Amino acid sequence: MIETNQLFRFTTAGSVDDGKSTLIGRLLYDSKSIFEDQLQAVEKTSVKKGFNGIDLALFTDGLKDEREQGITIDVAYRYFTTPKRKFIIADTPGHIQYTRNMVTGASTANAALILVDARHGVVEQTKRHSFIASLLNIPHIIVCINKMDLVDFDETIYDELCNQFKEFSSKLLVQDIRFIPISALLGDNVVQRSDNMKWYQGAPLLHTLETMYIGSDTNRVDARFPVQNVLRPQRDEFMEYRGYTGKIESGVFRKGDEILVMPSGLTSRIKSIDVFEEELDVAIAPMSVALTLEDDIDVGRGDMIVRSNNTPEAAKDIIVMLCWLGNTPLNLKSRFSLQHTSNKQLAVIKEIIYKIDIDTLERIEGNQDLKMNDIAKVKISVARPIMVDTYRKNRSTGSIILIDGNSNETVAAGMIT
Amino acid sequence: MGKYYLNYLDELEAESIYILREVWAQFKNPVILFSGGKDSIVVTRLAQKAFYPLKVPFPLLHVDTGHNFPETISFRDNLAKKLNTQLIVASVQESIDQGRVLEERGKNATRNSLQITTLLDVIEEKRIDCAIGGGRRDEEKSRAKERIFSHRDIFGQWDPKNQRPELWHLYNGGYQEGEHFRSFPISNWTELDIWNYIKREEIEIPSLYFAHKREVLWRNDSWIPFSSFLEIDKEEKVVSKKVRFRTLGDITITGGIESECDDINKIIQEVAAMRNTERGNRSDDKRSETAMEDRKKEGYF
Numbered sequence: 175m176i177e178t179n180q181l182f183r184f185t186t187a188g189s190v191d192d193g194k195s196t197l198i199g200r201l202l203y204d205s206k207s208i209f210e211d212q213l214q215a216v217e218k219t220s221v222k223k224g225f226n227g228i229d230l231a232l233f234t235d236g237l238k239d240e241r242e243q244g245i246t247i248d249v250a251y252r253y254f255t256t257p258k259r260k261f262i263i264a265d266t267p268g269h270i271q272y273t274r275n276m277v278t279g280a281s282t283a284n285a286a287l288i289l290v291d292a293r294h295g296v297v298e299q300t301k302r303h304s305f306i307a308s309l310l311n312i313p314h315i316i317v318c319i320n321k322m323d324l325v326d327f328d329e330t331i332y333d334e335l336c337n338q339f340k341e342f343s344s345k346l347l348v349q350d351i352r353f354i355p356i357s358a359l360l361g362d363n364v365v366q367r368s369d370n371m372k373w374y375q376g377a378p379l380l381h382t383l384e385t386m387y388i389g390s391d392t393n394r395v396d397a398r399f400p401v402q403n404v405l406r407p408q409r410d411e412f413m414e415y416r417g418y419t420g421k422i423e424s425g426v427f428r429k430g431d432e433i434l435v436m437p438s439g440l441t442s443r444i445k446s447i448d449v450f451e452e453e454l455d456v457a458i459a460p461m462s463v464a465l466t467l468e469d470d471i472d473v474g475r476g477d478m479i480v481r482s483n484n485t486p487e488a489a490k491d492i493i494v495m496l497c498w499l500g501n502t503p504l505n506l507k508s509r510f511s512l513q514h515t516s517n518k519q520l521a522v523i524k525e526i527i528y529k530i531d532i533d534t535l536e537r538i539e540g541n542q543d544l545k546m547n548d549i550a551k552v553k554i555s556v557a558r559p560i561m562v563d564t565y566r567k568n569r570s571t572g573s574i575i576l577i578d579g580n581s582n583e584t585v586a587a588g589m590i591t
Numbered sequence: 592m593g594k595y596y597l598n599y600l601d602e603l604e605a606e607s608i609y610i611l612r613e614v615w616a617q618f619k620n621p622v623i624l625f626s627g628g629k630d631s632i633v634v635t636r637l638a639q640k641a642f643y644p645l646k647v648p649f650p651l652l653h654v655d656t657g658h659n660f661p662e663t664i665s666f667r668d669n670l671a672k673k674l675n676t677q678l679i680v681a682s683v684q685e686s687i688d689q690g691r692v693l694e695e696r697g698k699n700a701t702r703n704s705l706q707i708t709t710l711l712d713v714i715e716e717k718r719i720d721c722a723i724g725g726g727r728r729d730e731e732k733s734r735a736k737e738r739i740f741s742h743r744d745i746f747g748q749w750d751p752k753n754q755r756p757e758l759w760h761l762y763n764g765g766y767q768e769g770e771h772f773r774s775f776p777i778s779n780w781t782e783l784d785i786w787n788y789i790k791r792e793e794i795e796i797p798s799l800y801f802a803h804k805r806e807v808l809w810r811n812d813s814w815i816p817f818s819s820f821l822e823i824d825k826e827e828k829v830v831s832k833k834v835r836f837r838t839l840g841d842i843t844i845t846g847g848i849e850s851e852c853d854d855i856n857k858i859i860q861e862v863a864a865m866r867n868t869e870r871g872n873r874s875d876d877k878r879s880e881t882a883m884e885d886r887k888k889e890g891y892f
Contacts, residue, residue: 582765
């Protein structure tokens with residue numbers, strides 16, 4: 175069996191023309207994840223477009239309109255595997271109007287690659303992308319200073335840009351920021367170490383992605399199990415069986431643990447942790463299992479099983495950092511379906527506390543409208559209590575989406591503060 | 592399982608099981624789109640695991656073009672029987688007989704795109720609100736943009752430029768009367784992941800995936816199996832070759848590759864070293880650069 179260990183998800187962000195598509199094309203190409211028939215198709219198009227050699231950026235184009243207009247419209251997912259890890263890239267467009275796609279790509283990522291054009295330095299888009307990465311609590315940020323070939327692989331320019339980035343990012347909450355000087359076009363420091371930048375002592379990009387420690391990206395402390403379904407086979411030896419399915423969002427559950435069901439407050443013990451034709455003694459995040467309990471108590475979809483001595487907060491009023499995703503602006507009279515883990519409840523937005531100017535990171539107060547790509551701190555009231563942690567502490571139990579009651583569209587994504 | 596983290600295959604499995612359980616919770620009448628190919632077999636296996644000790648709570652829906660490998664049909668029937676689950680067969684031949692679609696003509700005719708009408712008709716007739724598919728994002732460029740819960744309008748159409756944002760793993764399956772969803776639980780798996788999983792779980796798959804002697808002819812750069820459905824030119828020669836299939840579609844368009852891989856370990860080695868995509872031998876995708884996107888917009892799998 176060809177075995178690789180962990181799954182590593184990262185998102186890429188950059189502004190128009192800073193070489194993001196070329197970088198992904200380069201990673202896929204140099205890690206031999208591009209197939210010959212794909213290569214032939216891209217070679218054909220490159221010639222048609224009058225490109226000298228192959229245009230690596232073409233590997234990431236998906237839809238017809240994207241290829242025709244030369245832009246990326248939507249998040250695209252790419253995959254590659256090295257002997258060390260399996261990678262999932264959420265490739266998001268860099269245009270201003272597509273902030274919502276970046277938020278989407280960032281929501282599940284372990285790391286964000288942020289591209290900076292060595293000739294232009296930290297621009298507004300860089301700041302915006304970095305802010306979103308920090309807002310979505312992406313644990314690691316890798317800043318790739320790209321197009322080093324166009325500044326003669328100059329170390330002083332690289333140092334200056336790193337300092338520029340550090341200075342502005344000191345306002346952001348990011349645990350881990352690294353810098354790599356690269357040329358995506360020529361391949362310097364992408365997969366192979368660059369001969370043109372001997373002054374750079376760090377690892378090339380791929381090696382960094384392969385070896386970055388992600389063990390602490392998942393919350394291992396707070397045991398949280400939102401119930402998805404109830405399994406009642408009512409047949410044969412399973413006549414009395416009552417299993418609660420779900421994914422362990424964080425923490426650890428053990429057979430025999432004393433548990434609490436929220437919001438009912440009923441308590442019991444874990445009788446068994448079941449997976450297909452097998453029982454486990456211990457289960458950790460992000461496993462999907464079924465739990466059975468010692469006592470016959472009322473548990474259903476939307477409830478959360480937690481450990482008695484470590485509980486989330488049952489809240490009807492929450493303060494949320496909200497990113498508006500809908501095509502139509504917020505109407506404060508609207509009612510929404512709020513989805514939080516497996517729990518869906520009616521909700522209204524009570525108040526916009528402040529909006530954030532994502533270019534300056536300044537607060538705008540007294541403004542009560544929200545349109546697509548706006549980010550604001552809001553107060554939401556929910557019809558029945560939901561079991562929440564802060565997003566900083568727990569990305570799964572700290573996140574929500576709002577669904578429009580009429581159109582069923584997902585109109586907003588929120589992080590609980 | 593390591594002590595503090597999951598192996599990538601365990602993590603993919605956990606994600607897929609979670610998705611299938613969301614489908615069961617959010618929809619009234621979901622089905623698994625079952626083609627008899629390895630991807631839909633893996634999806635069915637994952638459904639078995641997701642709901643154990645319940646039996647798979649979804650019927651299997653096969654859109655039958657009539658141009659099948661006989662091996663696929665017997666495999667399908669056996670699996671449905673073994674799982675004790677309902678099998679719904681929607682027939683393209685019936686759609687042709689009823690005048691719902693027009694059969695293509697000529698040597699390169701296929702029933703591939705005719706399936707769209709048959710599929711949308713059965714979805715409407717049986718009031719299916721979610722069709723679970725084995726599509727993977729690594730398969731094809733337009734699939735790379737597909738959501739895990741993917742909305743279809745009342746015409747069954749996919750609007751790739753106006754998809755619902757999908758964040759964290761909060762899947763929004765809300766729809767209005769007449770609309771439906773497609774759901775793709777193995778979106779994040781690659782071809783190699785599928786094979787490694789088939790091996791690890793010892794999942795039974797049709798013999799067509801393993802190298803076997805077969806009557807074939809060279810067409811569109813691959814070995815097309817000889818069958819009574821084919822129109823054969825004078826220049827085309829039927830020969831006997833040892834081949835296997837990387838994907839299974841209609842017998843008329845699914846090209847085989849010459850291979851000596853007669854067990855799963857050899858296949859995994861071969862796939863890992865493979866220099867062409869698996870759909871490279873499917874003439875349905877070769878018609879134009881956007882063949883898949885165009886069909887998907889109309890309601891294809």
